[in-house]
Amino acid sequence: MTAISIPLEHVLVLAAVLFLLGLTGVLVRRNAIFQLMSLEIMMNACGLAFIAGGALWAAPDGQVMYMLVLSLAAAEVAVGLGLVLQLERRFGHLDVDAASELNG
Amino acid sequence: MEIVLFYIAAAVTLSATTLVITRLDASHALIYLIVSLLAVAVIFYLLGAPFAAALEIVIYAGAIMVLFVFVVMMLNQGRRGVEQERTLMHPRMWIGPSALTGILLLEMIYVIAASTAPSAAVVVSPRQVGVALFGPYVLAVELASILLLAALIGALHFGRRYMRDRREGAE
Amino acid sequence: MNLEALWLIPAAPLAGSIVLLAAQGRMPQLPAALIGAGSVGLSAFVALSVALAWGDAGHAPYAQTLWTWIDVGGFTPRITLYLDGLSLVMVGVITGVGFLIHLYATGYMAGEEGYCRFFAYMNLFVFAMLMLVLGDNLLVLYLGWEGVGLCSYLLIGFFHLEDANGYAARKAFVVTRIGDVAMALGLFLLYRELGTLEIGAIADGARAAWGNGSPMCTLAALLLLGGAVGKSAQIPLQTWLPDAMAGPTPVSALIHAATMVTAGVYLVARMHALYVLAPTAQLAVAVVGAATLFVAALAALTQRDIKRILAYSTMSQIGYMFMALGVGAWSAAIFHLMTHAFFKALLFLAAGSVISALHHEQNIYRMGGLWRRLPIPFACMVIGSAALSALPLTSGFYSKDEILLASFAFGATGPWFWAIGSAAALLTALYSMRMIVVVFFGAQHHETSGHDGLNMTIPLVVLALLAIGGGWFGLTPVAAVLPDGGAGAEHGGVLALVTMAIPVLGVVAGWLLFTRRSSWAHLMQTPLGEGTRRLLSAGLGFDAIYDALFVRPFVALARLNRNDVIDGVYVGIAALSRSLHRAASATQTGHLRWYAVNMALGVALMLLLAIGG
Numbered sequence A: 001m002t003a004i005s006i007p008l009e010h011v012l013v014l015a016a017v018l019f020l021l022g023l024t025g026v027l028v029r030r031n032a033i034f035q036l037m038s039l040e041i042m043m044n045a046c047g048l049a050f051i052a053g054g055a056l057w058a059a060p061d062g063q064v065m066y067m068l069v070l071s072l073a074a075a076e077v078a079v080g081l082g083l084v085l086q087l088e089r090r091f092g093h094l095d096v097d098a099a100s101e102l103n104g
Numbered sequence B: 001m002e003i004v005l006f007y008i009a010a011a012v013t014l015s016a017t018t019l020v021i022t023r024l025d026a027s028h029a030l031i032y033l034i035v036s037l038l039a040v041a042v043i044f045y046l047l048g049a050p051f052a053a054a055l056e057i058v059i060y061a062g063a064i065m066v067l068f069v070f071v072v073m074m075l076n077q078g079r080r081g082v083e084q085e086r087t088l089m090h091p092r093m094w095i096g097p098s099a100l101t102g103i104l105l106l107e108m109i110y111v112i113a114a115s116t117a118p119s120a121a122v123v124v125s126p127r128q129v130g131v132a133l134f135g136p137y138v139l140a141v142e143l144a145s146i147l148l149l150a151a152l153i154g155a156l157h158f159g160r161r162y163m164r165d166r167r168e169g170a171e
Numbered sequence C: 001m002n003l004e005a006l007w008l009i010p011a012a013p014l015a016g017s018i019v020l021l022a023a024q025g026r027m028p029q030l031p032a033a034l035i036g037a038g039s040v041g042l043s044a045f046v047a048l049s050v051a052l053a054w055g056d057a058g059h060a061p062y063a064q065t066l067w068t069w070i071d072v073g074g075f076t077p078r079i080t081l082y083l084d085g086l087s088l089v090m091v092g093v094i095t096g097v098g099f100l101i102h103l104y105a106t107g108y109m110a111g112e113e114g115y116c117r118f119f120a121y122m123n124l125f126v127f128a129m130l131m132l133v134l135g136d137n138l139l140v141l142y143l144g145w146e147g148v149g150l151c152s153y154l155l156i157g158f159f160h161l162e163d164a165n166g167y168a169a170r171k172a173f174v175v176t177r178i179g180d181v182a183m184a185l186g187l188f189l190l191y192r193e194l195g196t197l198e199i200g201a202i203a204d205g206a207r208a209a210w211g212n213g214s215p216m217c218t219l220a221a222l223l224l225l226g227g228a229v230g231k232s233a234q235i236p237l238q239t240w241l242p243d244a245m246a247g248p249t250p251v252s253a254l255i256h257a258a259t260m261v262t263a264g265v266y267l268v269a270r271m272h273a274l275y276v277l278a279p280t281a282q283l284a285v286a287v288v289g290a291a292t293l294f295v296a297a298l299a300a301l302t303q304r305d306i307k308r309i310l311a312y313s314t315m316s317q318i319g320y321m322f323m324a325l326g327v328g329a330w331s332a333a334i335f336h337l338m339t340h341a342f343f344k345a346l347l348f349l350a351a352g353s354v355i356s357a358l359h360h361e362q363n364i365y366r367m368g369g370l371w372r373r374l375p376i377p378f379a380c381m382v383i384g385s386a387a388l389s390a391l392p393l394t395s396g397f398y399s400k401d402e403i404l405l406a407s408f409a410f411g412a413t414g415p416w417f418w419a420i421g422s423a424a425a426l427l428t429a430l431y432s433m434r435m436i437v438v439v440f441f442g443a444q445h446h447e448t449s450g451h452d453g454l455n456m457t458i459p460l461v462v463l464a465l466l467a468i469g470g471g472w473f474g475l476t477p478v479a480a481v482l483p484d485g486g487a488g489a490e491h492g493g494v495l496a497l498v499t500m501a502i503p504v505l506g507v508v509a510g511w512l513l514f515t516r517r518s519s520w521a522h523l524m525q526t527p528l529g530e531g532t533r534r535l536l537s538a539g540l541g542f543d544a545i546y547d548a549l550f551v552r553p554f555v556a557l558a559r560l561n562r563n564d565v566i567d568g569v570y571v572g573i574a575a576l577s578r579s580l581h582r583a584a585s586a587t588q589t590g591h592l593r594w595y596a597v598n599m600a601l602g603v604a605l606m607l608l609l610a611i612g613g
Helices: A008-028 A032-057 A061-091 B002-022 B026-046 B050-075 B078-088 B091-114 B126-134 B138-170 C003-022 C029-056 C085-108 C115-134 C138-156 C163-194 C199-209 C215-231 C240-246 C249-258 C260-270 C272-277 C279-300 C306-326 C330-357 C375-388 C395-408 C414-440 C454-472 C476-480 C493-515 C517-525 C527-537 C539-560 C565-586 C592-612
Strands: C062-068 C078-083
Touching: A008 A032, A008 B002, A008 B026, A008 B091, A008 C592, A032 A061, A032 B002, A032 B026, A032 B050, A061 B050, A061 B126, A061 B138, B002 B026, B026 B050, B050 B126, B091 C592, B126 B138, C003 C029, C003 C062, C003 C078, C003 C115, C029 C085, C029 C115, C078 C085, C078 C115, C085 C115, C085 C249, C085 C260, C085 C330, C085 C454, C115 C138, C115 C249, C115 C260, C138 C163, C138 C199, C138 C215, C138 C240, C138 C249, C138 C260, C163 C199, C163 C215, C163 C240, C199 C272, C215 C260, C215 C272, C215 C279, C240 C249, C240 C306, C249 C260, C249 C306, C249 C330, C260 C272, C260 C306, C260 C330, C272 C279, C279 C306, C279 C414, C279 C527, C279 C539, C306 C330, C306 C395, C306 C414, C330 C375, C330 C395, C330 C454, C375 C395, C375 C414, C375 C454, C395 C414, C395 C454, C395 C493, C414 C493, C527 C539
Parallel strands: none
Antiparallel strands: C062 C078
């Protein structure tokens, strides 16, 4: 096995930045599709962190976790997009702030 | 050599992701997201995880993003959607969240910099991943499949409702 | 019947009361009357038999223990009935006079709402009073004490649909309660110092532990005096008795003339051992008695309500008894208690006949000229008033003169007590004459109706005979119990003649004054006369003083605390909880991005803590 010379702190920082970009997207955007996209960004960043960890410890566990994260993302997107469709049907637009009746 | 490639791919990822969250048109944002994912796949490959890189492209960019594209096309928001986005967003909204994430970023960089783990990395072949999947992680695989089944049923239910409502709305 | 039937004496009225209470007011009048009067009659009969048996047994004290009341930590009071001369006299008065009054009440209360309830309460009262006098220890006495207080409250407020009766009942209860608290403190003190509440043991223990004039003994005696003062309506706790006349007339006769108000006298007499050891307290008893008898006689002179005249008269006569106890004439006090029961009950019952014949008119100035229409009540009132004024050869004469002569011989202050007592005797004769003249002579202002049945006439006749002849018994049974051995003062000499003459003078003066209304009315027209009359009529302003001193500040304080401070704590807790809830639920806005922001903030804070900590 050959050693890789990429400094892993940089990879982790990259993952952190990606994650926080995704978080910013969730906090700022009101369109439901954009929120789901931002969530995808966050999950991708987590996967990157896992891969980096697996490469560090020379174990397949990182990639296994990445695959589980991937299947989770897929499931979530499927259901989430179904919800987006319903949202559009009920309100006529995709503003998430409109669906706020669970309050008080 | 690899480091240079890594930095280039990282730059592409970051810029593409930034563009994703700032676009007004959903389809533009989706394309940028796909670009970002492809760059991340390159990084995976550079980190010695070719299997993960392949999965990233095939499943993440190829299936999940395509699903997004389908839904956006189906909703057919178009120009009206763009106008809506323009009204919903204005620069002042970015200040608070940016500050919050800035604080988080600083904290995370601090944590990462403070850790003293060795920074050597090695390639992990697909073969090892496969052995791990069928070995210690076989239950996790089963659980993931059940999760996907649940998501399938949920999406089916929502979609059918949607189609029925749409048909009734059209009549 | 032998002495063992002693327990039947209180048990019969208790059983009667329970049966009548259980009937819940649905019993018809005849059975209720039979049970009510019959139970007390049975008690009287048993009392007579027990008295005869006691006499046969040589006047020895007899104790009958029924069961142990409490048994905790070495404190084991027993329900023990104790029969000696003193308690026998009291039992005789309570059951005898009580039975006659019950019999009268079967006629007087006929047709009234709550007939059954009336006799239930009356029987309960008789039971409590018997327990009071028969108790061997102070705890049983206190049981009876509280019981009579309760029954007094229930019976004063018997016609409960009128607000005024409720106020009068509450006033009686609260004022006597003040006395009861003092008495309870006395009991606590006695138990703590002497370790027992049995009366005999207290007497022995006090003689052993405390010397003459010991402060602890004086304190205990004064506290018990406080209780006696409350129950017997002496100064300063006397304001409740005139208002207590709101109850039915048989109640006034039994409770507020013959028995309950004499409980204080009985208490002091029973605890004579303490008072003998504490001369200061005994002097206080005499002073209280003297003050009350004079003040009450003054107040009785100006009352318009016939029952209030008799109430103040009772207060005054009990003052005589207290004065007698205070100067050491113990037997004379008990003797006067007995004769007073006879003639005061007679007066009240006769007044009741007059009142009911006039359709419950109680203002004497609206009566008049009744001596022809109501001959029997007239005769009874004359006899009763004669005994009250202590005219020669009536029962009252023997007992009251006994007291006056004994007080003269008391010591340095003796003659002062005699003077006050005699002055009050003059006033007594005056107000009795006023009552008789205004009610029975002169022009008739009110029509009479109705006719007393036999059940009302017989008690009047019997009591009249007792009022005349009751004094010839003497008090031999009490001799063995009380320190002065039943000995009386001398009956000869100038002093005795003067004492005898004063009431006669009063009667003559009263006849002259009140039959010729002009001079009296003239006197009353002057501003001084009018002012004095008003002051005396209001019981010398005690009610007004207490109202200003105690009632008004208390009501003001209560009004301050209208939004109760203590309640405010609980309301405040609820309000705080509700406001916290409102604050917490404000954070749940329903907006997804708001929740995401909070999560991110939380993570930032946690990381901060993790890095810092």
